[in-house]
Amino acid sequence: MSELLLDGETYNYLWLTDRSNSKAQQILRRYHGCTERPCCQCLTDTRNRQLVIKTRCQRYYLARKADTSHHHAEWCLLYEPTETGGPSAKQKPAIQYEGDTVNVKLQTRLTRASFTTKQTDDKPVAEDKPNLPRSKAASLKPGRASTGLVGFFHALIQKAQLNDWQPQQTERPFAASTRALEKAAQTVTLEKQQPVAERLVITLWERSLEHSQAINLSALQTRTANLQQAAIVVGEIMECRNSTKVEGSLGLKLKLLNVPLWLPRPVARTAINSFGKLFSEIGKPDRRILAIAAVFRNKTSFVVSDIGLIRTNRQFIPVDSSYELQVADKLIAERRAFSKPLKLEDELRYLPDFLLHDCQVPWVMEVFGITNDDKYQAQKLEKLQYYRDHGIPCWQWEPAVDKVMQDFPVNELPSASLDQEADDFALTINGNGERITAGQ
Numbered sequence: 222m223s224e225l226l227l228d229g230e231t232y233n234y235l236w237l238t239d240r241s242n243s244k245a246q247q248i249l250r251r252y253h254g255c256t257e258r259p260c261c262q263c264l265t266d267t268r269n270r271q272l273v274i275k276t277r278c279q280r281y282y283l284a285r286k287a288d289t290s291h292h293h294a295e296w297c298l299l300y301e302p303t304e305t306g307g308p309s310a311k312q313k314p315a316i317q318y319e320g321d322t323v324n325v326k327l328q329t330r331l332t333r334a335s336f337t338t339k340q341t342d343d344k345p346v347a348e349d350k351p352n353l354p355r356s357k358a359a360s361l362k363p364g365r366a367s368t369g370l371v372g373f374f375h376a377l378i379q380k381a382q383l384n385d386w387q388p389q390q391t392e393r394p395f396a397a398s399t400r401a402l403e404k405a406a407q408t409v410t411l412e413k414q415q416p417v418a419e420r421l422v423i424t425l426w427e428r429s430l431e432h433s434q435a436i437n438l439s440a441l442q443t444r445t446a447n448l449q450q451a452a453i454v455v456g457e458i459m460e461c462r463n464s465t466k467v468e469g470s471l472g473l474k475l476k477l478l479n480v481p482l483w484l485p486r487p488v489a490r491t492a493i494n495s496f497g498k499l500f501s502e503i504g505k506p507d508r509r510i511l512a513i514a515a516v517f518r519n520k521t522s523f524v525v526s527d528i529g530l531i532r533t534n535r536q537f538i539p540v541d542s543s544y545e546l547q548v549a550d551k552l553i554a555e556r557r558a559f560s561k562p563l564k565l566e567d568e569l570r571y572l573p574d575f576l577l578h579d580c581q582v583p584w585v586m587e588v589f590g591i592t593n594d595d596k597y598q599a600q601k602l603e604k605l606q607y608y609r610d611h612g613i614p615c616w617q618w619e620p621a622v623d624k625v626m627q628d629f630p631v632n633e634l635p636s637a638s639l640d641q642e643a644d645d646f647a648l649t650i651n652g653n654g655e656r657i658t659a660g661q
């Protein structure tokens with residue numbers, strides 16, 4: 222297990238770097254900017270294994286100094302072999318953090334230059350494939366990696382901390398979650414430092430259904446007033462139906478937006494290839510299917526040039542499968558503190574399905590839902606071996622073997638606030654039939 226020495230105290234690496242652990246964050250805050258630095262204890266030679274405390278998005282984290290990753294023991298979590306070079310190794314990441322701001326390089330183009338439409342009486346048809354990465358240009362200069370809409374959405378969710386769950390919470394309703402996303406977006410920029418808020422339309426709940434629909438439509442109209450530019454629309458999909466006018470194109474209905482978003486045939490085809498399973502889950506009452514779409518205005522209709530879908534549970538925790546959905550719901554029901562790690566940066570070699578934060582040391586949680594795939598099986602064994610080698614406790618569930626999910630590790634850090642029960646959270650019902658926590 223990787224242990225860090227800081228000012229005479231020893232800390233478990235995973236514990237100290239758990240960004241949702243307030244005690245660990247306090248310690249990092251105290252030593253941020255100090256000459257006293259955490260130092261990994263995996264080896265005893267004199268090579269530099271110091272870590273630097275950095276701050277990003279109001280949270281503290283640890284970073285290795287440049288060219289020190291091979292100074293750690295091969296079993297250490299901080300070990301990486303020396304970079305072998307090659308163009309991809311030198312690429313800067315698509316999602317970059319500078320202080321409190323996140324800067325994202327999107328693959329999706331947001332100007333119409335590469336997105337032509339044939340204007341035939343409200344029958345939008347995209348003629349080319351606007352979102353193919355410029356592979357030729359990319360191979361000439363390594364530059365910076367770019368991310369698709371889903372990667373961008375994950376960065377936004379992480380910023381809004383929707384992938385963290387604190388046991389004091391009882392509900393996380395639509396209104397509060399979309400507001401959190403909107404607030405997070407204020408510190409996200411695109412290329413050339415363009416604030417993403419200038420492009421973004423998050424379908425919000427405000428006062429009443431009619432009022433909400435009016436403000437959301439108005440936001441969409443404003444952001445697409447320049448016909449050459451796309452808005453980035455984020456919302457929950459309520460319905461998806463085939464167009465009666467144009468074969469193969471799809472109309473998407475978002476919650477609190479009373480105009481459809483049209484997916485022309487090629488865009489619809491690509492979307493169904495990539496997110497077919499999620500399309501089939503639209504309308505299921507135990508989850509939400511969220512969309513993020515680049516949308517241009519075409520006469521009176523709104524046309525999607527690129528789209529990404531993600532699945533969350535009712536509380537907006539992203540989940541990769543229906544099994545993960547069950548785990549997240551059970552963790553919430555049992556009032557556990559946990560997070561859903563999202564693929565944003567390479568801090569850990571393996572991305573656990575969940576991290577459980579209310580035990581003495583963080584546990585990783587893995588759901589192994591696939592049984593008939595040799596490659597998946599090999600990766601699974603490799604992952605479990607890695608956790609064993611690094612002394613990381615792992616809870617796992619293999620639904621094909623255990624129909625009933627096994628118990629979670631015992632909560633060893635009971636939160637004092639649990640006794641207060643729901644007194645602090647007077648619930649009211651909003652016009653949408655959803656519970657809203659007072660004060661949110």
Ligand SMILES: [Zn+2]
Nearest residue numbers: 261263293297
């Ligand atoms: Zn080490």
